[in-house]
Amino acid sequence: MTTEPPQVRAHPPEGPADASSDARGALALAGVLAAGLTLGTAHLVAAIAAPGSSPLVAVGGMVVDASPAWLKDAAIAAFGVHDKTALFVVTGLVIAAVAAAIGLVARRRAGLATGLVLALGALGAAAAALRPDASAASVLPAAVGALAGAGALRGLVLRAAPAPTRHPGPGPDRRAFLGLAAVVAAAGVLTAAAGVAVEGLGRAATAARDLVRLPRARTQARAVPAAAQSPVPGVVPFVTPNGEFYRIDTALTVPRVDPQTWRLRVHGLVDREVEIGFDELLASPLVEAHVTLACVSNPVGGDLVGNATWLGLPIREVLGRAGPLPGADMVLSRSVDGFTASTPLEVLLDDRDALLAVGMNGEPLPLAHGFPVRMVVPGLYGFVSATKWLAELEVTRFADQQAYWTVRGWSERGPVKTSSRIEVPADGAALPAGDVAVGGTAWAQHTGIEAVELSVDGGPWEPAELAAQVGLDTWRQWSWTWRDARPGSHELRVRAVDASGVTQTGEVAPVVPDGATGWHTVGVTVTG
Numbered sequence: 160m161t162t163e164p165p166q167v168r169a170h171p172p173e174g175p176a177d178a179s180s181d182a183r184g185a186l187a188l189a190g191v192l193a194a195g196l197t198l199g200t201a202h203l204v205a206a207i208a209a210p211g212s213s214p215l216v217a218v219g220g221m222v223v224d225a226s227p228a229w230l231k232d233a234a235i236a237a238f239g240v241h242d243k244t245a246l247f248v249v250t251g252l253v254i255a256a257v258a259a260a261i262g263l264v265a266r267r268r269a270g271l272a273t274g275l276v277l278a279l280g281a282l283g284a285a286a287a288a289l290r291p292d293a294s295a296a297s298v299l300p301a302a303v304g305a306l307a308g309a310g311a312l313r314g315l316v317l318r319a320a321p322a323p324t325r326h327p328g329p330g331p332d333r334r335a336f337l338g339l340a341a342v343v344a345a346a347g348v349l350t351a352a353a354g355v356a357v358e359g360l361g362r363a364a365t366a367a368r369d370l371v372r373l374p375r376a377r378t379q380a381r382a383v384p385a386a387a388q389s390p391v392p393g394v395v396p397f398v399t400p401n402g403e404f405y406r407i408d409t410a411l412t413v414p415r416v417d418p419q420t421w422r423l424r425v426h427g428l429v430d431r432e433v434e435i436g437f438d439e440l441l442a443s444p445l446v447e448a449h450v451t452l453a454c455v456s457n458p459v460g461g462d463l464v465g466n467a468t469w470l471g472l473p474i475r476e477v478l479g480r481a482g483p484l485p486g487a488d489m490v491l492s493r494s495v496d497g498f499t500a501s502t503p504l505e506v507l508l509d510d511r512d513a514l515l516a517v518g519m520n521g522e523p524l525p526l527a528h529g530f531p532v533r534m535v536v537p538g539l540y541g542f543v544s545a546t547k548w549l550a551e552l553e554v555t556r557f558a559d560q561q562a563y564w565t566v567r568g569w570s571e572r573g574p575v576k577t578s579s580r581i582e583v584p585a586d587g588a589a590l591p592a593g594d595v596a597v598g599g600t601a602w603a604q605h606t607g608i609e610a611v612e613l614s615v616d617g618g619p620w621e622p623a624e625l626a627a628q629v630g631l632d633t634w635r636q637w638s639w640t641w642r643d644a645r646p647g648s649h650e651l652r653v654r655a656v657d658a659s660g661v662t663q664t665g666e667v668a669p670v671v672p673d674g675a676t677g678w679h680t681v682g683v684t685v686t687g
């Protein structure tokens with residue numbers, strides 16, 4: 160009596176008796192190689208687009224977080240400082256076993272096997288997305304990896320063991336299988352190696368940043384008084400912490416610049432070309448300044464704006480050494496990754512704190528904010544002034560050159576428009592009737608804020624209390640008490656008046672080409 164499943168008997172045998180264990184071995188290998196490609200691809204995508212979200216690392220992190228203390232202690236006791244390595248080895252072995260099993264499943268249920276790979280990819284993506292430092296890009300590595308792995312598995316399985324349920328066709332093609340297996344294995348190793356190499360660059364840049372010791376500023380900014388902060392709870396901090404500072408750039412992967420080899424080249428319409436290195440920059444008389452930075456893409460009421468204490472060398476110092484020639488009216492700054500910004504020359508030569516910044520809130524610039532050197536220019540939107548990972552200043556003319564965003568339909572100049580926003584209460588909030596604390600921020604950069612006014616349901620404008628002004632180049636916070644709010648739906652509206660007496664326009668303009676305008680309005684429901 161035979162125990163063979165009927166479907167095997169119903170079809171012609173696929174070869175000699177040992178071929179089926181051969182096929183099983185090939186299928187298990189197919190599973191493991193596909194897993195290798197998945198992890199390699201994912202690691203590379205993670206290194207480029209989302210550091211810290213490699214699925215292997217994310218799953219390992221979940222295992223660490225989920226294991227009980229006694230297991231962690233036992234692992235540390237057994238493996239000492241190599242406990243992390245042990246964790247990755249064990250995780251890797253478990254993944255290999257699961258992958259081999261999926262390969263075997265694929266013999267009869269190719270669709271199920273593909274589904275399993277994609278489901279594991281989704282699990283890896285979820286693990287990465289749930290980490291505290293996750294961003295939108297965190298799901299990419301596992302997703303891209305799973306797609307690559309599923310494709311490789313399909314191809315390998317087809318060559319290792321054509322499905323027995325299909326028409327009798329060509330049997331397993333050994334050479335085709337081995338050929339593809341070699342390609343998949345090589346691709347897995349190469350992507351993983353490339354990922355490790357890219358990570359290494361990141362680590363080197365982080366290490367270089369850790370070594371930077373910022374000097375004291377020759378000219379210090381005055382300390383931010385407590386009175387600069389709006390007393391209304393929930394209003395953003397007056398100084399934006401680096402970790403919360405908005406980030407906007409075209410860089411797919413953060414440029415890694417070695418400060419030891421960094422040089423700024425000043426050239427173009429100048430008397431003499433000037434070059435300056437990082438150490439020379441640090442040894443120059445540095446200035447500290449509180450400056451608010453705003454993005455032209457910030458919608459009315461949006462949060463693409465931040466305020467930091469910057470440390471740097473005034474740009475006019477290096478321009479002065481180069482000696483701009485008559486006729487020049489623009490400086491085209493260029494980053495190491497080819498971004499360019501067009502800044503009016505006169506703005507860089509006047510007495511404002513336009514800086515070659517090396518420090519942000521007491522630290523070297525974070526990598527994502529332009530390490531080792533960026534520009535910060537009070538009064539201009541970032542896209543025409545705040546070049547990160549700065550490499551070059553070319554003195555030129557607006558008539559001769561256009562910057563990155565200008566050729567894409569944005570303005571060639573970008574003074575920051577006066578703006579104000581209500582941060583508390585939030586749009587859509589439900590509030591109890593009675594007095595309501597209202598608070599927010601306003602900015603009229605390089606001019607200053609003279610007044611902030613509020614209006615309820617289109618009623619008369621009433622003056623808010625202004626928090627202390629720190630400088631003309633920083634935002635200014637405010638607070639206002641909405642007396643005796645009555646039940647129902649209401650609209651709160653804010654506008655600012657700048658220090659030259661000009662009231663913020665209520666005319667609505669989109670962000671393209673040179674910045675949004677209009678009065679920020681929030682709708683709230685007052686309950687009885």
Ligand SMILES: Nc1nc2c(c(=O)[nH]1)N[C@H]1C(S)=C(S)[C@@H](COP(=O)(O)O)O[C@H]1N2
Pocket residue numbers: 404405406407408409410452453454455494495496498527528529540541542545546547548
């Ligand atoms: N190299 C480089 N610098 C850049 C950009 C960029 O895309 N690449 N974007 C600019 C824009 S549009 C803005 S608003 C600011 C944002 O600076 P942050 O990311 O430090 O907030 O950087 C500017 N500097």
Ligand SMILES: [Mo]
Pocket residue numbers: 407453454455456540541542
């Ligand atoms: Mo921007």
